[in-house]
Amino acid sequence: MSNHYYSKTPGTAHNRQTHGDKLRGYELKFVTDAGVFSKAGVDYGSRVLIEAMELRENDRVLDVGCGYGPIGLTAAKLAAGGHVTMIDINERAVELAKENARLNGIANVTIRQSDLFEAVRGDCFDAILTNPPIRAGKAVVHRIFEEGYELLADGGVMWVVIQKKQGAPSAYEKLEAIFGEVDEVTKDKGYRIFRAQKKG
Numbered sequence: 001m002s003n004h005y006y007s008k009t010p011g012t013a014h015n016r017q018t019h020g021d022k023l024r025g026y027e028l029k030f031v032t033d034a035g036v037f038s039k040a041g042v043d044y045g046s047r048v049l050i051e052a053m054e055l056r057e058n059d060r061v062l063d064v065g066c067g068y069g070p071i072g073l074t075a076a077k078l079a080a081g082g083h084v085t086m087i088d089i090n091e092r093a094v095e096l097a098k099e100n101a102r103l104n105g106i107a108n109v110t111i112r113q114s115d116l117f118e119a120v121r122g123d124c125f126d127a128i129l130t131n132p133p134i135r136a137g138k139a140v141v142h143r144i145f146e147e148g149y150e151l152l153a154d155g156g157v158m159w160v161v162i163q164k165k166q167g168a169p170s171a172y173e174k175l176e177a178i179f180g181e182v183d184e185v186t187k188d189k190g191y192r193i194f195r196a197q198k199k200g
Helices: 044-052 070-078 091-103 138-151 168-179
Strands: 017-023 026-032 060-064 083-088 109-113 125-130 152-163 182-188 191-197
Touching: 017 070, 026 070, 026 091, 044 070, 044 152, 044 182, 044 191, 060 070, 060 138, 070 083, 070 091, 070 109, 070 125, 083 091, 091 109, 125 138, 138 152, 138 168, 152 168, 168 182, 168 191
Parallel strands: 060 083, 060 125, 083 109, 125 152
Antiparallel strands: 017 026, 152 191, 182 191
């Protein structure tokens, strides 16, 4: 297990790279490394989520499973008057996300190592964004939905990207059971974007 991207401390040798990308009109740079998710550049699912997510200027945002930071750092640009908290179990990913925030001059972020929501208990968010760690298993993904719901303010929204072949139908059903209503806002090359709003 020590070499999975959802491990706390990856055992793989370092292989740092820098990738430039344009996300929601912003030119961003990302340092990546071995032992983190999608080290060769921003993965397609995250891109689909980044293009679909709707955030307000002053939103309090949580990025669950932030990796080296593309979703959360783009969110921080979009919610420039708000604040983004980024969490990941992977210590290497967390350090990269902090480095990438500095590299891109993004200050309205807090980045924490956290086993699921351990580091943000008691916090409250207007939006939760997640490209969940499918390989960690359905139980972990469903915990993200259940425990994330508890951290959303009334009227808050959870945005989820998931591949159809990796469990999108069961994810939709789980979200529907928790939130009552779920919108599928985007379909793109097998990826689904779900938007679930907590009723006020």
